[in-house]
Amino acid sequence: xxxxxxxxxxxxxxxxxxxxxxxxxxxxxxxxxxxxxxxxxxxxxxxxxxxxxxxxxxxxxxxxxxxxxxxxxxxxxxxxxxxxxxxxxxxxxxxxxxxxxxxxxxxxxxxxxxxxxxxxxxxxxxxxxxxxxxxxxxxxxxxxxxxxxxxxxxxxxxxxxxxxxxxxxxxxxxxxxxxxxxxxxxxxxxxxxxxxxxxxxxxxxxxxxxxxxxxxxxxxxxxxxxxxxxxxxxxxxxxxxxxxxxxxxxxxxxxxxxxxxxxxxxxxxxxxxxxxxxxxxxxxxxxxxxxxxxxxxxxxxxxxxxxxxxxxxxxxxxxxxxxxxxxxxxxxxxxxxxxxxxxxxxxxxxxxxxxxxxxxxxxxxxxxxxxxxxxxxxxxxxxxxxxxxx
Numbered sequence: 001x002x003x004x005x006x007x008x009x010x011x012x013x014x015x016x017x018x019x020x021x022x023x024x025x026x027x028x029x030x031x032x033x034x035x036x037x038x039x040x041x042x043x044x045x046x047x048x049x050x051x052x053x054x055x056x057x058x059x060x061x062x063x064x065x066x067x068x069x070x071x072x073x074x075x076x077x078x079x080x081x082x083x084x085x086x087x088x089x090x091x092x093x094x095x096x097x098x099x100x101x102x103x104x105x106x107x108x109x110x111x112x113x114x115x116x117x118x119x120x121x122x123x124x125x126x127x128x129x130x131x132x133x134x135x136x137x138x139x140x141x142x143x144x145x146x147x148x149x150x151x152x153x154x155x156x157x158x159x160x161x162x163x164x165x166x167x168x169x170x171x172x173x174x175x176x177x178x179x180x181x182x183x184x185x186x187x188x189x190x191x192x193x194x195x196x197x198x199x200x201x202x203x204x205x206x207x208x209x210x211x212x213x214x215x216x217x218x219x220x221x222x223x224x225x226x227x228x229x230x231x232x233x234x235x236x237x238x239x240x241x242x243x244x245x246x247x248x249x250x251x252x253x254x255x256x257x258x259x260x261x262x263x264x265x266x267x268x269x270x271x272x273x274x275x276x277x278x279x280x281x282x283x284x285x286x287x288x289x290x291x292x293x294x295x296x297x298x299x300x301x302x303x304x305x306x307x308x309x310x311x312x313x314x315x316x317x318x319x320x321x322x323x324x325x326x327x328x329x330x331x332x333x334x335x336x337x338x339x340x341x342x343x344x345x346x347x348x349x350x351x352x353x354x355x356x357x358x359x360x361x362x363x364x365x366x367x368x369x370x371x372x373x374x375x376x377x378x379x380x381x382x383x384x385x386x387x388x389x390x
Contacts, residue, residue, distance in 0.1 A: 001025060001045070003374065004035050008049030008359065012349035013056065013330040021054065023355040026374040031351060045376075049359050052368060053326070056334040056349050057092030057356025060311050061341055062157070062194065062224050062247065062284035065096035065113045065124065066105055069290025069303060071164070077101070078305050080113060081288050083120045083377075083387030089285075089309035092356035092372040093123040093346050097157045097194060099289060100164050102130030107138040107145075114151050120387050122372045123346070123356070127194050128152050131159035133168040135176060142176060146183030146191055153341060154192040155180040157224065160206045162198020174210045177220045190342040195223040203235040204244070218244045222340060224284060225249045227262035240276045245340055248332075249286045250314040251306030255293065265317035268332070269324060282340065283332045285311040316365045 003023040010016040010031070020035035021028065037044045063086075069078040086094055096114055098105045107128060114124040128145040129135035135155060137145045145152045155176055159165030168176075177193050184191015195207060207221050224247040226236035240246045248264040257263060262270075264283055271281060287308035293301050315333055318324040338347025345354040359369035370378035377385045 001374065003045045003047065004037055005047045005049050005054060005357070005359070006035070008052050008054040009362070010054045010349055011326050011330055013327045013335050015327055016349070021349070023371070023374050026355050028349060028351055028353050028355050031349070047359070047369065051362050053360040053362055054349065055330050055358050055360060056347055057358055057370070057372060058090045058311060058333045059093040059337040059343065059346060060086065060091045060285050060287060060308055060333070061095040061282065061337045062249075062286055063094050063096055063308060064099055064286070064288040064306070065094060065117065066098070066109050067288055068099045068101065068105070069292070070101040070104070071290055071292040072303050076290060076303050077104070078288050078290050081117075081308070082390050083117065083122065083385070084383045084390060085287065086122060086308050087370050087372065087377040087383060087385070088367070090312050090358040090367045090370055091122070091308055092358075092370065093343065094125070095153070095341065096124060096126040098130035099157060099196070100131050102132045102136050105130065107136065111138070111149065111151050116388075121375055121377055121385055123354070124151070125153045125341070125343070126151050127154050127156040129155050129158060131157065131165055131196060133158065133166045133172050133176065142179035143183035143186070146180065146189055147187045153189045154184065154194060156194025156222070157196040158193060159196040159198060161200035161202040162196065165196070165198065168206070170206060170209045170213060173206055174214050174216065177210060177216050178214075181216065181220055184342075188342070190340065192222045192341065193220060195221050197223050197225050197228070197232060199229060199232070201231060203232055204239045207244075218242060221245070222247060225286070227264055227267045229260050230262060233262045233267055237271055237274050237276060240271065240280045241274075243280070245280050245282070246271075246276075247282045247284055248314070250283050250310040251286045251289065251291060252310070253291055253304050256291070264314035265322050268318050268329075269322040272324070272328070278328055278331060279336055279339070281332050282337045283311060283314055312367065319365060
């Protein structure tokens with residue numbers, strides 16, 4: 001199957017100008033000023049992108065694809081993600097994680113769901129483990145999981161600085177990071193450790209102590225939720241300036257923002273103004289995670305669910321409200337996570353890479369068309385491919 005997208009302005013995320021783009025099966029085959037459909041090759045789908053931007057498919061690298069939560073007992077376990085929860089938000093690649101509940105949410109279920117999402121049309125990878133230490137792996141060892149299982153690209157999400165974590169020691173976190181790094185080196189994967197940062201004022205202390213007392217580099221860790229409160233956000237600026245990665249969580253509720261959570265688009269602007277290197281910043285949705293509310297005694301009092309569609313909403317706000325250039329804003333959900341997670345065929349519009357694309361309406365930056373691995377998933381804002389049970 002051949003598809004030609006004509007007359008769109010391409011942000012790869014670097015601006016390439018007005019170009020035509022040829023998709024052959026699931027790859028980007030050609031980018032040129034003009035591509036004329038060859039008559040001898042049979043039926044070719046032509047998509048007119050005049051008045052639209054073409055950007056890489058979005059990567060959401062922290063999603064609870066088999067659900068999360070449970071902090072308010074069994075009835076508060078959040079549901080599994082559905083295909084259109086991702087595609088309607090322009091997401092063509094997911095990375096699944098297990099969070100608080102590492103007992104009823106398991107690695108076999110996580111991998112099975114990742115494979116199911118790929119059968120339905122989008123790319124999906126996973127991290128091994130959950131909040132808890134020792135890490136509950138598939139094979140019994142972190143490095144074996146990464147080396148032997150194609151879908152597993154790293155470890156996490158390991159919780160620190162949080163009353164829900166298992167309070168890992170410096171030595172325990174160092175061993176997790178060492179195993180993940182070795183697994184990555186031997187399998188040509190990222191082997192990175194995804195770290196959940198909680199509300200504690202310990203912030204990044206445990207990560208920094210590991211780096212100070214071992215030979216492990218700061219970039220072995222990929223901390224998320226860095227915008228959850230102002231004191232953590234300020235520490236995240238310092239951490240990023242030291243060379244670390246920082247990941248903003250886009251799912252939120254008005255109450256959290258009122259209580260001091262940093263809105264992602266605003267925090268993005270502040271970090272850039274503070275001199276943080278753009279390449280160290282990413283956004284993720286924390287989709288299908290519980291958004292629990294606790295009182296001063298740490299008791300659960302309420303819950304909502306994270307949404308993948310929040311991912312591009314915050315990028316759009318960064319462009320429109322914070323005047324961040326499109327190429328910079330889009331990079332935090334395309335090129336940057338692809339590089340950090342070593343997803344070599346993702347994140348950039350380039351000949352030979354996967355045909356994961358999002359077409360945006362130029363007038364209001366709404367999602368018009370979503371293409372995953374060469375297949376149109378959303379057209380005119382309407383899903384034309386749905387999940388098995390949708």
